[in-house]
Amino acid sequence: MQNYDIDYKKPNATCNELPNPETPRNLGCFHMRKHGSAMPYHLDVLLACITMISTKYLILISILTALIERAQFSVNEIIYHKNALPFNGATGDRTFLEYFLWETEKIHAKVRRYTSPDEYAFTSPLPEPILPPLDYPEFLFPNDVNINDKIMDVYVNHLVGAICPEGDDKNYGSAATKDIDCLQALSRRIHYGKFIAESKFRSNPEEYTRLAMLNDTEAIDKLLTNKAVEMKLLKRLRRKALTYGQTLDQEEANISTLLKVPVDAVVELYERWVIPLTKLVEVEYLLQRGRAWHEEHQK
Numbered sequence: 001m002q003n004y005d006i007d008y009k010k011p012n013a014t015c016n017e018l019p020n021p022e023t024p025r026n027l028g029c030f031h032m033r034k035h036g037s038a039m040p041y042h043l044d045v046l047l048a049c050i051t052m053i054s055t056k057y058l059i060l061i062s063i064l065t066a067l068i069e070r071a072q073f074s075v076n077e078i079i080y081h082k083n084a085l086p087f088n089g090a091t092g093d094r095t096f097l098e099y100f101l102w103e104t105e106k107i108h109a110k111v112r113r114y115t116s117p118d119e120y121a122f123t124s125p126l127p128e129p130i131l132p133p134l135d136y137p138e139f140l141f142p143n144d145v146n147i148n149d150k151i152m153d154v155y156v157n158h159l160v161g162a163i164c165p166e167g168d169d170k171n172y173g174s175a176a177t178k179d180i181d182c183l184q185a186l187s188r189r190i191h192y193g194k195f196i197a198e199s200k201f202r203s204n205p206e207e208y209t210r211l212a213m214l215n216d217t218e219a220i221d222k223l224l225t226n227k228a229v230e231m232k233l234l235k236r237l238r239r240k241a242l243t244y245g246q247t248l249d250q251e252e253a254n255i256s257t258l259l260k261v262p263v264d265a266v267v268e269l270y271e272r273w274v275i276p277l278t279k280l281v282e283v284e285y286l287l288q289r290g291r292a293w294h295e296e297h298q299k
């Protein structure tokens, strides 16, 4: 840890004051320790922040890869329509994508995927895990924030059409497989806002609690927003999308025509949806967190 040039004694350091996160550092699992262990509070928050920045960056790569793979197939709109003919009624009252996602999530639930605090299922009901529970150290405050319905809606109605060629190439299974990769990566990234929000709350609990008690979502949004971080993120994303979207020949010739994914659409996706939805998760979490903190301190 000595290499990271951080003032560990600074009690109110926040994520945005940390060194350049360009290189992901292997700090292991985010859930480092349980509440109540001996580590000083601010050090706890700083460690969490470093891991969060790396994780945000890694998920960005997962999202980008998933989008590039999905963009190889046509929109195939029929997979998003309920009771579509080609599926012979096998999908019940779900769309082909919802059906496929439900079946996938059932098996993932059995191996306890959704018991992890950074994984959220889109479908229900799901079976109980066949594996015994893991003892996850707690960082988040217990909450019921889950905006997967919104993520699905935005994905189907705005994102697919922006990144994929129009039309129907009949590759329904492949397209839906890639949809699932995209949705899971987006959901993980957006709900990661809870971890970011928790660290922000810990660096300023009084103010977030005051705003939560006033139900002032706009002010909470303003307080947690850091435009400089957003701009940096979008710049990094554009660079990555250009590099990942090039073919090998283009990379060698240093040109980027006929990219595998429309770079502007990917950047817009983040600007218009991913960042605002992450902030929505942060605000919802902070409302619950602040109200609970208030109650706790009333006693």
Ligand SMILES: O=C(O)C(=O)C[C@]1(C(=O)O)C=C[C@@H](O)C=C1
Residues within 6 Å of the ligand: 015, 016, 196, 224, 225, 226, 227, 229, 230, 233, 274, 275, 276, 278, 279, 282
């Ligand atoms: O990194 C943070 O501080 C976040 O809150 C996350 C995030 C983002 O979605 O990337 C959202 C809001 C901030 O304005 C900056 C970035």
